[in-house]
Amino acid sequence: MPRGILLTANLPQLQNLIKRDPPGYRDEFLQQWNHYNSIRQIFRLNPDEHAAQFRELVAFIAQVATCYPKETQEFPSHISSTLMESYGVLFPETRKALIQTLVMLRNKGVTTSIDLLKCLFPLLPRTTSPALRSLIRKTILTDIRTANMKSKNHKLNRSIQTMMFGMVERGLDDQNFGNKGKAKEISSDGKGTGHGEDAMWAVILTKELWRKGIWNDAKPVSIVALGCLHPIVKVQSASMHFFLGDEEAQEDSEDEEEDVDVRALHHRREINKKTRSGDKKLQKKLNTAKKKKYGNDPSQPNFPALQLLHDPQTFAEKLFDILNRYDKRFSLDHKILMMQLVSRVMGAHQLCVLSFYTYILKYLTYHQLRVPTILVSLAQSVHELTPPDVLTPVIRKLANEFVHPGVASEVIAAGINAIREVCRRQPWAMEEDLLGDLIEYKKSKGKAVTAAARGLLQLYREVNPGMLKKRERGKEATMGMLSGNHQPLPFGHSAGAAVDIEGLSLLEEHLQKLREQDNPEEMDEDAAWNGWDAESDSSEDSDGTGWVNVEDSGQEYFDVSDSDDENEKKGEEQNEATAPKEPTLSTLATTKILTPADFALLNDLRIQAATKAVESGGGSRAKRKLAELETSKSHQRGESASAFISEEDILGPRKKLKADYEERMASIQKGREGREKFGSRKGKKTKETPSSSTNREKAKKKPIMMILSSGAVRGKKKASLRQKQQKLREHIDRAKKARR
Structure with missing residues (x-):
């Protein structure tokens, strides 16, 4: 019998032989390729027939596609067209197998990232399986991140961003504002869901790529800004949360959620079987309930995204026009969300x-x-x-x-x-x-x-x-x-041009002290630039475009102070005794190039001066000045110093609110730390530091003559028979419980 007939029923063995010797088994591969084309034509007409055989042949060809690139040139397009045209009628196993095949072909270099992503993006809104949807989403994010790992892949990014723009723009013409975003309507071609789901997934993936730092320019911001003007409320909400600093994915949550009963959750956890998955689910529900009760913190907006907005005036006007025109269709929470975004754009720009x-x-x-x-x-x-x-x-x-x-x-x-x-x-x-x-x-x-x-x-x-x-x-x-120092500026007027750097005289005095102490390490100009020049490598090129060394250039140094300046200084010294002293300006900025280290030192000196002013009784003005300087320093270190206010600034100091269940339990657990499981350690010998015994222990060791006249002993003498029987029965019951 021919060798190909023997290997037809054993594709894994044929796959192994082809990888070892592709030219020798070319005829056997062509036989399977022709068989695949026949099954594919039948499968397109009736996907329910030969589904298992079709998946097996697709997996086989994907494994050996690199051995015969010319023959399998159209194979990726076959898989993509099958998914796009028959996705709704395919079996779940077939869908997953075809998607995994495309990913394998991309990893082997048979197809490109652009072709893969152009196929996966339209499938994402049409997928109803959570597992498959998670696989597609993870594949898209991983592929884009890998493509931009070493350097920015501008070609891929432009192609994907154009596709996302189209997904969001397709639903902007619909003026049915106020739709809850369920996206149940069917598109005009009848091959997928409506534009709400497309726009929603475009916004979600853009937010995720921004959060991971893969996309950090103005184009993804423009995509999300376009989503803020979408007629679907769900898309609007997800887009606005991006600018307000809330990066959580909300695509799996419904708009209207039921209230979570925290006590019922804890009770259910106590009576059900204890598992790790149950603990994780409980903690997730508790976090959701806590966020819904207290709300997300709106005081930390996404500053880079707000600053990268294109034409913020038009964006704010369009967003407010939607809010004003469709005011009765939106819920109060959504209207407040839109108010927050409009106000922050107005304040930032x-x-x-x-x-x-x-x-x-x-x-x-x-x-x-x-x-x-x-x-x-x-x-x-x-x-x-x-x-x-x-x-x-x-x-x-x-x-x-x-x-x-x-x-x-x-x-x-x-x-x-x-x-x-x-x-x-x-x-x-x-x-x-x-x-x-x-x-x-x-x-x-x-x-x-x-x-x-x-x-x-x-x-x-x-x-x-x-x-x-x-x-x-x-x-x-x-x-x-x-x-005349407290004259307010009229509306529209700005302060005059700055004539000096605030606090520069403090830096000048500090440097003068260092010169007197002869401290060369602190005065080293070259060392002051270390760690601050981020582009020093790119500026020092061999073509002479970098910094020019003055010492090596053969030019002489020049003196910034001329004879006229010296004469003016002498005249000022002569008139100092007769004329009133005016505030002098520091000449450090005109005689020395201030390094970033100098500015950092200047900030520290200003904070020290403000601290001394507060300690010497400078009043509330000095305290506010110190707080501003400390806030500015923390902002320069990269800490979150929000320019916007929070609800605490409006409400002011309040009484301590009543603790909820979680806070009370946390306080109880904190009080039990370092304590035995049952009872206290008062008077026990196992304590770290010895202490006296309890009164009950002391009473047992008292002499009989001291307790004969006590009420307890006299009561026993006067007790009736019935009372003695009750005492004996209680003693017997306690003894039985102790033996259990």
Whole structure:
């Protein structure tokens, strides 16, 4: 019998022989290839028939495709077309086998990453199996990450980003805003789900690639920004959470979730069988319940994404237009989400969307749900370029709704704090009469109200003390007004050009002390640049485009101080005794190239000077100055120093809230640390440090003559027979329990 007939029923053996000798078994491979083409034609007409044989032949050809590249040139396109055309009617095993075959061909170099991803992206929204969907998602992310590992693969990135743009743009024409995002509608071609699922997966994958640092430019930000304008609420929500700092994947969660009963979860865990998977599921549900109760922290926005927005003014106007036009279709939580994003874009880019303040007026009531978040959004949208006449009605509404005797002290404190945060960004929005009324609340009995009123008073002592009454200005503000130093700038005016670096004289004095001490290590200019020049390798090229060494160039050094400067200095020294002393400017910036190490040292010196000012009784101004310097230093170290405010800034100091179940249990467990399982160790001999015995132990060792007249002994003598029987029965029961 021919050799091929013997190997037909044993494809693994034939696969092994082909890999060892491809030319010798070429005829046998062609026979199987013709068989595969016949089965494929039958399979396209009826996928239920010969499914197992088709999977076996596909796996065989994928293994030996590298041995016959010319014959199997069209094999990847066969698999892709089968998946795209018949995905809905294929068996789950067949779908998974074909996808794994494509991945194998990509790993072997038979097909490219672009062809693989162009096939997998449309399949992702159409997949209903969680396991297969996870496999496709992981494959896409891994392939893009591998392609961009050594260097940016711009060709692949552009192709994939164009595909994602198309997935999001296909649903923008639908004006049916307010759809809950279930994406149950069928597309016009009848071959897949609607545009909601396509856009959702495009946003999810873009967020994941951004979070992993694979994509970090403006193009992925533009994809998610386009998703914020999508008519499907689910797509909008996922896109807006990206800019608000919430990177969690929300595609597997429904919009409306039932409340989680924490006590029921713990009770169910106690009575059910203890397993590791059960512990993980319980912890996941507890985390979900905690996030739903307290909410995600909105005070840490995604700063790089906000700064990379293309045309932020148009983006903010379009997003607010959707919010205003379809206000009645959205839920309150979604509307607040949109307010947060609009306000943060306005604050980050100093934009003016004036209709936003008119829209938010109807939500500024103390009985409004989630009103602290709304007040935070209002304050974040204000900046120094916001017109004051637009904010004045907002300030009045806050004062009328929140600050009056008919509400609780917490409401008054929140209202005054919100007004303070708005006025901190635009002081000219406040009216003088209203300011005087608000400051009077500093005499309130509530701690939070007093702190809020004093904070507003201190703000205007710094920015515009002229709006305060004379007795409210304070010593520093009054003296500043008399000297002309506390003149507020009108709206639209900016401060004059800087003439000196703040605190540079401190650095000059420090360097002068080092010169006097003759410390060469601290004065080494070359060492000061170590670790700061990130592109030193690229700048020192052999073609002479790098830094030029002055010593080797043959040029002479020049002196920055000329004869005129010396004469001026001599004249100043002669007139020093007769003329009043004016503040002198440091010449260090014009005589020395300041290194990054110098600026770091300058920040430390400024913090030291501010600390000394606080210790010497500099007052609240010195304390705030020290806090600003420390915040700036932590921001330079890369720590999260948010420029936006949080709900805590609006609510102010409050009483400690009642602990929930998790907090109470944590406190109980903390008190049990280092203690025996049952009872206390009081008076026990096994303690680390010896102590006296208990009173019960001492009573057993007392002499009989000391206890004869005690009430216990006399009571035993006078006890009846019935009482003695009861005591004996109790003793017998205790003895039985002790023996068990």
